Amino acid sequence: MTAIPTIAKAARLIxxxxxxxxxxxxxxxxxxxxxxxxxxxxxxxxxxRALADAAAAEARVMAGTTLGPLDxxxxxxxxxxxxxxxxxxxxxxxLAGNIPDRDAACVERxxxxxxxxxxxxxxxxxxxxxxxFDLPWPPARxxxxxxxxxxxxxxxxxxxxxxxxxxxxxxxxxxGSIRGPAALCGIAGIKPTxxxxxxxxxxxxxxxxxxxxxxxxxxxxxxxxxxxxxGPDARDPASAMRAGADYTAGIxxxxxxxxxxxxxxxxxxxxxxxxxxxxxxxxxxxxxxxLGAEIxxxxxxxxxxxHACGTLISxxxxxxxxxxxxxxxxxxxxxxxxxxxxxxxxxxxxxxxxAVRRRRELRAELQAAMTGLDVVLTATQPEEAPRIVxxxxxxxxxxxxxxxxxxxxxxxxxxxxxxxxxxxxxVAIQLVxxxxxxxxxxxxxxxxxxxxxxxxxxxxxxxxxxxx
Amino acid sequence: MMPNDIDDAALDLLLxxxxxxLTGEQKAELKKYYSVVAxxxxxxxxxxxxxAELAHSYGFTAEDL
Numbered sequence: 001m002t003a004i005p006t007i008a009k010a011a012r013l014i015x016x017x018x019x020x021x022x023x024x025x026x027x028x029x030x031x032x033x034x035x036x037x038x039x040x041x042x043x044x045x046x047x048x049r050a051l052a053d054a055a056a057a058e059a060r061v062m063a064g065t066t067l068g069p070l071d072x073x074x075x076x077x078x079x080x081x082x083x084x085x086x087x088x089x090x091x092x093x094x095l096a097g098n099i100p101d102r103d104a105a106c107v108e109r110x111x112x113x114x115x116x117x118x119x120x121x122x123x124x125x126x127x128x129x130x131x132x133f134d135l136p137w138p139p140a141r142x143x144x145x146x147x148x149x150x151x152x153x154x155x156x157x158x159x160x161x162x163x164x165x166x167x168x169x170x171x172x173x174x175x176g177s178i179r180g181p182a183a184l185c186g187i188a189g190i191k192p193t194x195x196x197x198x199x200x201x202x203x204x205x206x207x208x209x210x211x212x213x214x215x216x217x218x219x220x221x222x223x224x225x226x227x228x229x230x231g232p233d234a235r236d237p238a239s240a241m242r243a244g245a246d247y248t249a250g251i252x253x254x255x256x257x258x259x260x261x262x263x264x265x266x267x268x269x270x271x272x273x274x275x276x277x278x279x280x281x282x283x284x285x286x287x288x289x290x291l292g293a294e295i296x297x298x299x300x301x302x303x304x305x306x307h308a309c310g311t312l313i314s315x316x317x318x319x320x321x322x323x324x325x326x327x328x329x330x331x332x333x334x335x336x337x338x339x340x341x342x343x344x345x346x347x348x349x350x351x352x353x354x355a356v357r358r359r360r361e362l363r364a365e366l367q368a369a370m371t372g373l374d375v376v377l378t379a380t381q382p383e384e385a386p387r388i389v390x391x392x393x394x395x396x397x398x399x400x401x402x403x404x405x406x407x408x409x410x411x412x413x414x415x416x417x418x419x420x421x422x423x424x425x426x427v428a429i430q431l432v433x434x435x436x437x438x439x440x441x442x443x444x445x446x447x448x449x450x451x452x453x454x455x456x457x458x459x460x461x462x463x464x465x466x467x468x
Numbered sequence: 469m470m471p472n473d474i475d476d477a478a479l480d481l482l483l484x485x486x487x488x489x490l491t492g493e494q495k496a497e498l499k500k501y502y503s504v505v506a507x508x509x510x511x512x513x514x515x516x517x518x519x520a521e522l523a524h525s526y527g528f529t530a531e532d533l
Contacts, residue, residue, distance in 0.1 A: 193528070208524065240528070308508035315505070319486070327487035342498045345486035346505040351512070353522060358512040360523035367532055394497070396504050410528075435528040 004164030004458065007221040011069035014061055021061065021072025025054035025116050028074040032118070032165045034465050038146050040138045041160035043079045044087055045119040050074065053116040060114065069224050071114030076169035078154050079120040080127050081212075082201040083107050086117075090203050091125045093136055093332050094325055104201025105233050106170050106212050113228035118166050122156030127172055127205040128318065129336025129395070130155065131388050139388065142185060143459040144425050148385040151180035153205075157215045158185035163462040168216035168225050174205040175310055176380075176403025178213050179415035179430060183380035186417045186426030186459075188445065189215040190222045191403075193435045194410030195240030197226075198233035206317035207238070209310065209407040218455055219416060219445035223247040226438060242436065250443025256292030258374040258444065260285075263298050267379035270303035271399045274383035276421020277428075281379060284418045284429045287451050293444075298369050298376050300405075301362065307400030309362060310408045312347055312355035319344025339394055363409045375444055376432045378402050380415040384425035402430060412438050416445045417454045472503035472510075 005013065005024075013019035029047055036042055057072030077083060080090045082100035084107075089095045103111065111117065122140040124130030130152040131139035140155035142148040143163040150159050154171030158181030161169055171178035173191040182189030190213045197212040204210055214225035230244030267273045267281065285295055300306075319326065319341055325333070326341045333341065370376060379402045406413040413432040421427045429448075433441035449455050474482075479499055483490060490498065 305511060308511040312505075312508050312512060323487070330488060330490075338494075339498075342483075342488060342490065342494065343501060343505060345482045345488060346502055347509065351509040354509070354512045356522040356524055357516060357520050358514065360521060361514070361516070363523060394501055396501055435532045437533070 004462065005167070006217050007070070007073050007167045007224050008218070010073060010167060011224070014072050015066065017061065021057040021116065022051070022054045024072065025050050025074050028118060028165055031163070031465055035163055035165060035461065038461070039141050039143055039159045039163055041122050041140045041156040041163070041165060042076070043089060043091065043120045043122055043137050043156070046086060046117055049086070050116050050118050057114050057116065067114035070110065070228055072116060073168065074116045074118045074166050075110055076118050076121040076157055076160055076166045077107055078157055078170050078172055079123050080172060080203040081107055081170055083117070083120065086120065088120065089136070091123045091135055091137055092334070094329060096136055100201070102201060105198035105235060106202065106229055109228050110170070110225070121154070121160060121169055124153035124155065125334045125337045126203055126322070127153040127174060127177055128340055129334070131391060132334040132336050135334045141388065142385050143461050144186060144385070145423065146461070147387055148425065149184065149388040149391065150385070151184040151381065153177040154181045154189070154215060158182055158187060158189070161185070161187045161215055161217060162459055164458065168214055168221055171213055171215045172202060172205070173211045173213060173407065174209045175314060175407050176401055178211070178215060179380050179403045179413060182215055182415040183428030184385040184426065187215060187217055188219050188222050188414065188416045189213065190226065190414035190438065190442065191406065191412065192226060192230065192438055193240065193412045195238050196242065196244070196436065196438070197229045198236040198239055200233055200235035204321045206314040207321070208317060209314055211407065218449055219414070219442045220248065220251050222414070223251055223442045245439055247439045247442055250439050251446045253443050254291065255288065255444050255447045258293045259372060260288055260293050260295050261298035261370065261373040261376040262295060263300055263376055263378040265299060266303045266402055271382055271402065273379045274421060276384055277379055277382065280418035280421065280427035281429055284448060287448055291447055291451055298373070300365060300369055303400045303402070303405070306362060306405035306408055309355050309358045310404035311396070312351055313359065315340060315344045316347045316352045335393060343396060359408050362405070366405070366409050366411060370434055374433070374440060378430050380428040380430040384421045384423065384427060406432050411435055412441055414441055414445055416448060419454060472506040474499060474502040
């Protein structure tokens with residue numbers, strides 16, 4: 001094994017007994033030891049647990065009782081997901097000693113699929129704000145250039161997947177926290193339909209906007225992980241109580257005749273993206289045309305409208321979730337979360353309800369706009385990863401982001417790498433599907449990845465550490 | 469004072485209602501961003517009439533699919 005495998009490739013090799021889960025895990029642990037002092041992508045490395053999980057997977061493989069394609073695959077869990085007997089800190093001083101007595105649903109499901117738990121991944125405090133330098137742990141660094149930001153809040157998962165420390169991991173997404181780090185770290189990440197993956201045991205950021213989903217090197221790998229994660233859960237009151245599907249069903253299937261709507265005004269005027277990002281979008285559209293897809297423009301309400309609606313809901317629900325600590329331990333939060341909690345005081349009950357009424361209108365608008373389309377496309381991030389030092393506090397004043405609209409609507413959305421811009425940093429596109437049509441979304445993303453060379457390139461830092 | 473500005477007394481009232489104890493410096497910083505939140509609150513106010521429902525806890529319908 002001289003290269004970092006995808007989950008799909010590792011699964012095939014493991015099934016053929018050409019790759020040992022134990023050796024794969026040891027490789028990932030060695031890479032973590034060598035690189036994570038620069039990346040800070042882990043809060044905790046669970047080496048003992050990882051080796052035990054890998055040994056168990058290897059025994060199943062040898063006995064012919066494998067649990068499926070995730071059996072023996074090293075993964076990470078974002079540190080807002082409860083892990084029984086393992087510290088779950090939410091990257092916060094407030095929960096520094098917190099040891100849960102039960103696994104979150106996403107932890108249970110990946111464990112049941114035979115994955116190897118490598119550790120808990122760095123996040124922004126309570127999945128909010130960031131990057132922060134006043135927390136008990138440092139922020140994750142971007143493996144494409146460690147002086148640059150990963151985006152967040154699933155920052156550790158994004159960095160570790162890109163650097164090949166883990167093959168996949170869990171992210172959570174309240175306004176873009178899976179898709180943002182996926183974009184800036186040059187990997188794939190999908191925010192599934194609201195309610196498809198259980199939120200049980202995951203610290204809330206904003207209840208009605210929170211989604212759990214996989215992050216991995218490719219769309220196919222995300223599909224493999226989603227197969228294990230999706231499905232009903234009585235522990236989650238927002239569970240769609242809907243059976244999952246085979247999300248790999250469309251992988252390799254092509255996209256001839258599919259219809260892709262492009263929300264040009266989001267990324268060309270409402271929040272104009274960088275030259276590199278626009279070039280990535282243009283090249284992606286050319287690729288999709290070349291694959292036989294039909295491209296047509298789509299117009300929605302201005303990006304700010306979606307941002308305003310989502311931000312008001314987010315500020316309020318977060319303030320409610322953390323009300324007790326905000327009143328009694330405000331000084332124990334890092335500055336960025338403290339800012340958000342303070343801003344919650346500005347949203348009245350009427351403001352919140354008006355935002356939730358607006359949400360209904362915006363969802364109906366997207367539903368109508370997607371009639372006859374398979375997916376819509378826009379940017380994920382406005383530009384390549386910025387430098388991590390010197391980012392301004394009080395980010396509420398920033399231009400509206402491209403990801404919040406699909407937390408507001410609950411529609412599935414994913415980010416995939418679309419090339420490289422300034423300084424060799426990744427650029428990305430965002431694809432948005434209709435509810436519960438993740439298989440189609442992943443099929444389109446997979447077709448793009450296979451038609452381009454974007455998945456052939458890893459960060460130089462990661463390549464340099466591949467053992468010969 | 470701009471329409472979307474907030475005076476010290478109103479700020480103190482909102483913070484007391486929220487149960488937040490801030491330093492003078494924190495209050496001064498926070499006050500700068502009142503207009504950003506107020507603009508968002510204005511944006512979601514639309515002439516939708518009294519019957520318009522909330523989106524809370526929605527389910528997906530056949531039309532979504």
